[in-house]
Amino acid sequence: MDTLQLADESRVLIIYTGGTIGMLVGKHGYVPEPHFLTETLRSQTRFHDPSQDSLFSNASSVQGFRQWSSSGRSSPSAERNATDGIVSSATPPQPTLLVRSSRPISRFTMLLPNQQPEKSQPACVKVSEDVYEAHLPSLVTPKSSVAGGAAKRIRYAVLEWDPLLDSSNMEIDDWIRIATEIELNYHFDAFVILHGTDTMCYTSSALSFLLEDLGKTVIITGAQIPLSQLRNDAVDNLMCALSIAGHYIIPECCLYFNHTLFRGNRVSKTSSYDLSAFSSPNLPPLVDVGIDIVVNWNDVIRQTSLRRFKAHKAMSPFVATLRLFPGIAAATVRAFLTPPIRGVVLETFGAGNAPQRADLMQALQEACDRGVIIVAITQCAKGTVSDAYETGRTLLKIGVVPGGDMTPECALAKLSYLLSKPELSLDKIRELIALPLRGELTRPVASAPNELVAGEMNKIRSLLSHFVRLSQPPSSVPQVVITSDSVDSSAQDATAAWSQTAAEAASTEIALLPFLIHLAAAKDDVESLGYCVSYARSDDHPLHGPLEGGLYSGVPGGVVNCLDAASGRSPLHVAALNGSLNCVNSLLESGALVHLRDTLGHTALYYATRQGHYEVVQVLLQAGANLGGVDIEGGFALLGMQAALRNGDQDLLRMWEMAGVKS
Structure with missing residues (x-):
C-alpha cells in the first residue's frame, strides 16, 4: 500500500537506465548487473533508514x-x-509508491527486501496502451537539511530499466522513453536519472527540450567508478543529486557530477578518467556543493508560461554534425548535405569562421536554398560565434544560422527537436535556433552603468513609498509618500542614519522587498507586485549575492518565490489564499512555482480551492498545478470536500472535483 506523504518528506523517482554507476566486473570488463544498484541502496542506511x-x-x-x-x-x-x-x-518492510512506465516493469524490481520471486507475485498492471503501473518498494533517507531550510526525509523509488543500457547504446527512442516516464510520474516532487557518462550530455540536452514547461527538478547523474568498488564517486554523486532534488525546486533538466550541478544543455564531457568529467565553459554552475550547498539562483530558469507540463515525444533523426578542417573538400561537404539530411550543426573555426573557397561556399548555399538548416557553432570549448570577421559574415549571407555559444551536443538536440515539430516553418526554426528556449545560449547584453549612491537612495525611497502605502490599514486616510524630491522629516532622519554605500543600500532594499511582494499579493495590488518584479530584474542592480533564505534580487522570478519565514508560504500561496486573481496571473507570468509547498505541506491550489476562489483555481490548474502530498494523502482536501457536501455548497464541491479530489 502507498505510504502517506508527510509535510517534512519529499518524493523523488529515480529512473535507472544503466551506466557505470551500477556495473560489476565481468570477464571482459565492467558490465551492467540487474538489481545490484537497487539492492545496494536498500542495504545502506545513508540511502535507506525507515x-x-x-x-x-x-x-x-x-x-x-x-x-x-x-x-x-x-x-x-x-x-x-x-x-x-x-x-x-x-x-520492517517499507511502504510502496505507485510508479508508471511506458514498458512492463520487471517483477524483480517490484520485490520488497528479503522476498523471493516464487513467494511473491507483485502485479504490473497495463492501464492503457503503452502505460503500465506497479507498486515499487520505497526507500527513505535519514533526515537532512540545507541552509535556510527545514530538515526533510527523501522517500524515493527506483524504476530500473530492463535491460540496462550502456550509454553508448542510447538512442532517440530512449530519450523519449525517459521523457515519457517523467510525464507519467509527474506526481513525484522531483526526478533523478542514472545514466552512463559517455552520452550523458547528449541526453541532458535532449531532455531539456523534450520536457516542455517543466516545473520540477530533473537531475541526470552517474559515476566514473561504479558503486561496487570500495573507492568510488557513485555514492557522492547519487546522494548529492538526491539531496538537491529533494530540497530544492530547480525547474530545469540538470546534470550533477563531482560536487557541481550544471544546466544540462550547457555541458560537455571533457575527461574520460577524471572524477570531474564534465565542464560548462559558457555558464557558471547552478549549484556548488561544498561544506554548504550554494544555489546560484541568479542563473536558475524560472518558467513564466501558463501552460501545463508535457513531454514532447518526437525528434528528427535526420540531423548530423560536420566539423570543418583545413582543406576539407567541397565534394565531401556536398555529399554530407544530401537528403535525407534536414539539419546540420557546422563546427566552425574560432568565432564562426570558415574557408572562403567558392566551391565550398556554393555547396553550403545550395543546401540552405533547398531547405537544409545549417547552424554554425564554434569548435572552441569556450566562446561564441559572431560576425566580427568577414569570413564569418560570409556564412551568414548564404543562409547559415548562428548558434551562439551552444555546445555541439545541445545544438544537435535543439535542431532535432525543432525539426520534429511539423507546425514550424523553416523560417521559424531558423529564428528559434538563435533564441534561448531553455537557457541553452547566451543573449548579448549591454554592460551595466556604474552605480551611484544617490541613485540607490532614490530607489530605496521609492521602495519605502510602496511599503508604507500597503502597510496602512484600510480605514487610514493619510499616507506617507517618500520620494527623492519630498521626504518627510522622520523618513529623512531614518535614512540619514544609514551608511551611504551602494552595497549597504542594496541590503536594505533586499530586506524590504519580500515583505512588499507578500503585502501586494495579499491585497491584489498588481502595481506594487509589478514594481517588485521589475525591481528585482533590474540589470543595473549592484548586489549580486545570496539573500537570506536563498533568494536573489537579480533573478527574474526569484523574488516571486520568496518564502515567509514563519509559514513557508510564497507570494502565490498568499495570493491564492486571498483570492487575488490579478496577482496570481502576474506571479505566474513572472515565474512563480505552482508546486511549492508551505511549512504545512500545502500548495497554492489547496488554499484557493479551500477558500472557494473559483477563477484562481482555474488559472492555477491551467498553469499545471495539482493537489498532492498532504493535500490528498493527509486527507485535508477530502475533509474540505466533505465539509462542502455537509453544507450543501455545490459550487465548492465542484471546485474540489475540478482540482482532482474524488469523493
Missing part, C-alpha cells in the same frame, strides 16, 4: 549519538556494520 535508528539518523549531536550508542541499537545484533549502514533483517 526506522530512523541508524548511526546516520542519530549523529547530528553528541547527545543524540550517545543516547543511540547506549540504547543497544548500535550492537552487531541490530546492525552488522553501522558505518556501512547494512540494515538488519528485523527492519
Whole structure:
C-alpha cells in the first residue's frame, strides 16, 4: 500500500537506465548487473533508514549519538556494520509508491527486501496502451537539511530499466522513453536519472527540450567508478543529486557530477578518467556543493508560461554534425548535405569562421536554398560565434544560422527537436535556433552603468513609498509618500542614519522587498507586485549575492518565490489564499512555482480551492498545478470536500472535483 506523504518528506523517482554507476566486473570488463544498484541502496542506511535508528539518523549531536550508542541499537545484533549502514533483517518492510512506465516493469524490481520471486507475485498492471503501473518498494533517507531550510526525509523509488543500457547504446527512442516516464510520474516532487557518462550530455540536452514547461527538478547523474568498488564517486554523486532534488525546486533538466550541478544543455564531457568529467565553459554552475550547498539562483530558469507540463515525444533523426578542417573538400561537404539530411550543426573555426573557397561556399548555399538548416557553432570549448570577421559574415549571407555559444551536443538536440515539430516553418526554426528556449545560449547584453549612491537612495525611497502605502490599514486616510524630491522629516532622519554605500543600500532594499511582494499579493495590488518584479530584474542592480533564505534580487522570478519565514508560504500561496486573481496571473507570468509547498505541506491550489476562489483555481490548474502530498494523502482536501457536501455548497464541491479530489 502507498505510504502517506508527510509535510517534512519529499518524493523523488529515480529512473535507472544503466551506466557505470551500477556495473560489476565481468570477464571482459565492467558490465551492467540487474538489481545490484537497487539492492545496494536498500542495504545502506545513508540511502535507506525507515526506522530512523541508524548511526546516520542519530549523529547530528553528541547527545543524540550517545543516547543511540547506549540504547543497544548500535550492537552487531541490530546492525552488522553501522558505518556501512547494512540494515538488519528485523527492519520492517517499507511502504510502496505507485510508479508508471511506458514498458512492463520487471517483477524483480517490484520485490520488497528479503522476498523471493516464487513467494511473491507483485502485479504490473497495463492501464492503457503503452502505460503500465506497479507498486515499487520505497526507500527513505535519514533526515537532512540545507541552509535556510527545514530538515526533510527523501522517500524515493527506483524504476530500473530492463535491460540496462550502456550509454553508448542510447538512442532517440530512449530519450523519449525517459521523457515519457517523467510525464507519467509527474506526481513525484522531483526526478533523478542514472545514466552512463559517455552520452550523458547528449541526453541532458535532449531532455531539456523534450520536457516542455517543466516545473520540477530533473537531475541526470552517474559515476566514473561504479558503486561496487570500495573507492568510488557513485555514492557522492547519487546522494548529492538526491539531496538537491529533494530540497530544492530547480525547474530545469540538470546534470550533477563531482560536487557541481550544471544546466544540462550547457555541458560537455571533457575527461574520460577524471572524477570531474564534465565542464560548462559558457555558464557558471547552478549549484556548488561544498561544506554548504550554494544555489546560484541568479542563473536558475524560472518558467513564466501558463501552460501545463508535457513531454514532447518526437525528434528528427535526420540531423548530423560536420566539423570543418583545413582543406576539407567541397565534394565531401556536398555529399554530407544530401537528403535525407534536414539539419546540420557546422563546427566552425574560432568565432564562426570558415574557408572562403567558392566551391565550398556554393555547396553550403545550395543546401540552405533547398531547405537544409545549417547552424554554425564554434569548435572552441569556450566562446561564441559572431560576425566580427568577414569570413564569418560570409556564412551568414548564404543562409547559415548562428548558434551562439551552444555546445555541439545541445545544438544537435535543439535542431532535432525543432525539426520534429511539423507546425514550424523553416523560417521559424531558423529564428528559434538563435533564441534561448531553455537557457541553452547566451543573449548579448549591454554592460551595466556604474552605480551611484544617490541613485540607490532614490530607489530605496521609492521602495519605502510602496511599503508604507500597503502597510496602512484600510480605514487610514493619510499616507506617507517618500520620494527623492519630498521626504518627510522622520523618513529623512531614518535614512540619514544609514551608511551611504551602494552595497549597504542594496541590503536594505533586499530586506524590504519580500515583505512588499507578500503585502501586494495579499491585497491584489498588481502595481506594487509589478514594481517588485521589475525591481528585482533590474540589470543595473549592484548586489549580486545570496539573500537570506536563498533568494536573489537579480533573478527574474526569484523574488516571486520568496518564502515567509514563519509559514513557508510564497507570494502565490498568499495570493491564492486571498483570492487575488490579478496577482496570481502576474506571479505566474513572472515565474512563480505552482508546486511549492508551505511549512504545512500545502500548495497554492489547496488554499484557493479551500477558500472557494473559483477563477484562481482555474488559472492555477491551467498553469499545471495539482493537489498532492498532504493535500490528498493527509486527507485535508477530502475533509474540505466533505465539509462542502455537509453544507450543501455545490459550487465548492465542484471546485474540489475540478482540482482532482474524488469523493
